Amino acid sequence: MASISFNDPQFTFAEVLAASGAQSDWLRSYLARDTSGRIGTRHHTGRLLFSLKDVVTIAVVHALNAKLRIAPAAVREMTDALGRIIASPDDAAGEIHIAVDEHREPFVWTIDSNGVPTLWSNQTDDEMAVAHELTRA
Numbered sequence: 001m002a003s004i005s006f007n008d009p010q011f012t013f014a015e016v017l018a019a020s021g022a023q024s025d026w027l028r029s030y031l032a033r034d035t036s037g038r039i040g041t042r043h044h045t046g047r048l049l050f051s052l053k054d055v056v057t058i059a060v061v062h063a064l065n066a067k068l069r070i071a072p073a074a075v076r077e078m079t080d081a082l083g084r085i086i087a088s089p090d091d092a093a094g095e096i097h098i099a100v101d102e103h104r105e106p107f108v109w110t111i112d113s114n115g116v117p118t119l120w121s122n123q124t125d126d127e128m129a130v131a132h133e134l135t136r137a
Contacts, residue, residue, distance in 0.1 A: 020059035021062060022058060078108055085120055
């Protein structure tokens with residue numbers, strides 16, 4: 001089985017739609033709002049290509065935005081945290097947990113093999129306390 005790079009752009013617009021479940025109009029609108037240009041990479045042919053990280057981000061943003069009305073910027077923070085977890089050494093992550101605080105901001109933490117939580121999203125100590133309590137439940 002061949003491995004797929006998490007960061008190399010290799011997927012087309014149509015493949016992203018198929019993998020993410022997003023509709024074409026929604027994705028075009030999302031890309032238009034991505035003024036930082038963080039999603040997708042222009043190939044030398046002019047075609048927009050997407051990395052696996054982009055596909056995951058689009059799928060998660062679409063699901064959480066469409067179903068839970070969580071702002072795309074908040075979801076982007078969560079997918080950035082997931083990217084850091086995926087890029088970390090295997091033993092650093094452990095169990096991955098995701099929750100949403102009272103402001104509808106998602107946060108991400110992991111629990112290592114010793115039961116120690118690590119917060120991966122840029123949230124407050126309050127979220128770390130919630131993460132710890134949710135992990136014990």
